[in-house]
Amino acid sequence: MHAIEIVGLVKVYSVGFWRKRPKCALHPLHLNVEEGEIFGFLGPNGAGKTTTLKMLMGLVFPTSGSARILGRDLNDPGMKAQIGFLPEQPYFYDYLTARELLEYYGRLSGVAGKDLSARVQSVLGRVGLPDVAGVQLRKFSKGMLQRVGIAQAILHEPKVVFLDEPMSGLDPMGRREVRDLMEQLKAEGKTVFFSTHILSDAEALCDRVAVIHLGELRAVGAVADLTSGVQGKVEIVWEGTVVPTSIKTIGATCHVTGDTVRAVVAEESQDLVIDALRRERLRIVSLVPVRTTLEQYFVEKLKRSEKTAGSLA
Amino acid sequence: MNNRIACIASNTFREAVRDRVLYNLIAFAVLLSGAAILVGQISIDIEKLVVINLGLTAVSLFGVVIAIFVGIGLVSKEIEKRTLYTVLSRPVRRWEFIIGKFFGLAGTLVVNAFCMAIGVFGALLYVAHKFQKPDGWVLVALYFIILQFLIICSLALLFSSFSSPLLSAVFAFSLFVIGTFSEDLRNFAAMAQGMTKWVATAVAYLVPNFSALNVISSVAHGQPVSSQLIIFNSLYALLYSMMALCGAILIFQRRNLK
Numbered sequence A: 001m002h003a004i005e006i007v008g009l010v011k012v013y014s015v016g017f018w019r020k021r022p023k024c025a026l027h028p029l030h031l032n033v034e035e036g037e038i039f040g041f042l043g044p045n046g047a048g049k050t051t052t053l054k055m056l057m058g059l060v061f062p063t064s065g066s067a068r069i070l071g072r073d074l075n076d077p078g079m080k081a082q083i084g085f086l087p088e089q090p091y092f093y094d095y096l097t098a099r100e101l102l103e104y105y106g107r108l109s110g111v112a113g114k115d116l117s118a119r120v121q122s123v124l125g126r127v128g129l130p131d132v133a134g135v136q137l138r139k140f141s142k143g144m145l146q147r148v149g150i151a152q153a154i155l156h157e158p159k160v161v162f163l164d165e166p167m168s169g170l171d172p173m174g175r176r177e178v179r180d181l182m183e184q185l186k187a188e189g190k191t192v193f194f195s196t197h198i199l200s201d202a203e204a205l206c207d208r209v210a211v212i213h214l215g216e217l218r219a220v221g222a223v224a225d226l227t228s229g230v231q232g233k234v235e236i237v238w239e240g241t242v243v244p245t246s247i248k249t250i251g252a253t254c255h256v257t258g259d260t261v262r263a264v265v266a267e268e269s270q271d272l273v274i275d276a277l278r279r280e281r282l283r284i285v286s287l288v289p290v291r292t293t294l295e296q297y298f299v300e301k302l303k304r305s306e307k308t309a310g311s312l313a
Numbered sequence B: 001m002n003n004r005i006a007c008i009a010s011n012t013f014r015e016a017v018r019d020r021v022l023y024n025l026i027a028f029a030v031l032l033s034g035a036a037i038l039v040g041q042i043s044i045d046i047e048k049l050v051v052i053n054l055g056l057t058a059v060s061l062f063g064v065v066i067a068i069f070v071g072i073g074l075v076s077k078e079i080e081k082r083t084l085y086t087v088l089s090r091p092v093r094r095w096e097f098i099i100g101k102f103f104g105l106a107g108t109l110v111v112n113a114f115c116m117a118i119g120v121f122g123a124l125l126y127v128a129h130k131f132q133k134p135d136g137w138v139l140v141a142l143y144f145i146i147l148q149f150l151i152i153c154s155l156a157l158l159f160s161s162f163s164s165p166l167l168s169a170v171f172a173f174s175l176f177v178i179g180t181f182s183e184d185l186r187n188f189a190a191m192a193q194g195m196t197k198w199v200a201t202a203v204a205y206l207v208p209n210f211s212a213l214n215v216i217s218s219v220a221h222g223q224p225v226s227s228q229l230i231i232f233n234s235l236y237a238l239l240y241s242m243m244a245l246c247g248a249i250l251i252f253q254r255r256n257l258k
Helices: A047-056 A100-109 A113-126 A142-155 A173-186 A201-204 A245-249 A266-278 A294-312 B003-018 B023-042 B045-070 B073-080 B093-129 B134-161 B165-180 B182-191 B194-206 B216-220 B225-254
Strands: A006-014 A021-033 A037-041 A064-067 A083-086 A161-164 A191-196 A210-214 A216-220 A230-239 A253-257 A260-266 A284-291
Touching: A021 A047, A021 A064, A021 A210, A021 A216, A037 A047, A037 A173, A037 A201, A047 A064, A047 A161, A047 A191, A064 B073, A083 A142, A100 A113, A100 A253, A100 B003, A113 A142, A113 A294, A113 B182, A142 A161, A142 A173, A161 A201, A173 A191, A191 B003, A210 A253, A210 A294, A230 A266, A260 A266, A260 B073, A266 A284, B003 B023, B003 B093, B023 B045, B045 B073, B045 B093, B045 B134, B045 B165, B045 B216, B073 B093, B073 B134, B073 B165, B093 B134, B093 B225, B134 B165, B134 B216, B134 B225, B165 B182, B182 B194
Parallel strands: A037 A191, A037 A210, A083 A161, A161 A191
Antiparallel strands: A006 A021, A006 A064, A210 A216, A230 A260, A230 A284, A253 A260
């Protein structure tokens, strides 16, 4: 059973005041997310990430298509008790304290009594807010609110956690903590589905990612598979500060840093470079093929899809 | 009431309290004590009439203002601030949210009216020095005012489920005003001819009949309220509120929360 199963989900909005015209926010989306994986949903702003998440949460109704979470229908309250959701830039009832808010959400999720108090205390500690449990949310910073948002999403120990831009508004330490938390959730066997446009986070965390742009799914797969394409170049690092003339003449880009030199050359020139370094008795530290980063892959995909969209228009 | 509805209702009540909605009680207390002292000095034998009239009208007006201005934001504010997202992504059905909000606001208004009622009876005791049997009808008038609140709450929720707060306020307040004169509207419909008669009759029966719920004047004169009117008004308010709530639920069930 898939944790999330999306079959041809489409969302078309009507825009305009007098003369309504359709605007497709999401083209047929087919996507499966396996249980226990961290899945990154990547795309620039306005790509359709939040629309997809809202449809999965039952906040927006799909124009066509269907989706199932943990094998159950999106409107099934039993399923909803097993999922957690952090919306983008969350806003909470600011007249409540952090503890009151979590108790409220806990009760709505069916947690009650002593179990609820214990869970609230534990989850506040988990997101780094144990000392401000009694403080009203109107006094919280944006980063603290984001932490409260994460706390409410995991409070009832859901099996699948949906996080919309979870790193938004967090400082580097906060981002690190959220990354650790997501890894903990995975270690506990939970499925994490998160949308982001911060690619370093996705690269560091995700088992698999999907790239969405202009409402269309552009790619889906393991990060390693998507970024495994070599660029036909190698990076050679050697000791010293000397760059042999023969290496300069083959057009290598060289950077001297401290007592090492780093050169990127075409694959077919790598033997020439090695020979030149041996002749000069320079010690080679490393030789690795240059791989595509997720960011390069992402930018490339976006450019390609924009070109396609432009040519179709 | 299920747990989730109770939870949403208590949170709505807590919001009203923390947003200082009940501070209106201070204004009410000042108004009533001022009036009681003043009429005690200038009126002869009509102190009770003035205090009951003024007190119950104030209870009604304060409550209506709260019902409209809090009610119109119950759904739209949650959508605008996106607090609804984290509620509806839980095992909460949309109808449970609407009903919970209704009970929360109705509870706030009942508590508010209860506190004000204590004030009215306090003022009565101050001017008359003792309670008499006909003063019991004041409780019936208060009950009718609460029924009025339930109708306005459900209407405010209905408008809030599809409209902006400003338009909702305009709709709800207009209906309150028209409803207050619904008896006159029915009389006009009875006298009108042709198409006008049909339209006036339709409007007269569509708008809430607040005239029947207003017994302040007769109660102030010590006149009793018939048990038939109590039963009729109770059923009417229940049915009208239920219909408005059903409308709110039907609209909200289909609404995309963009």
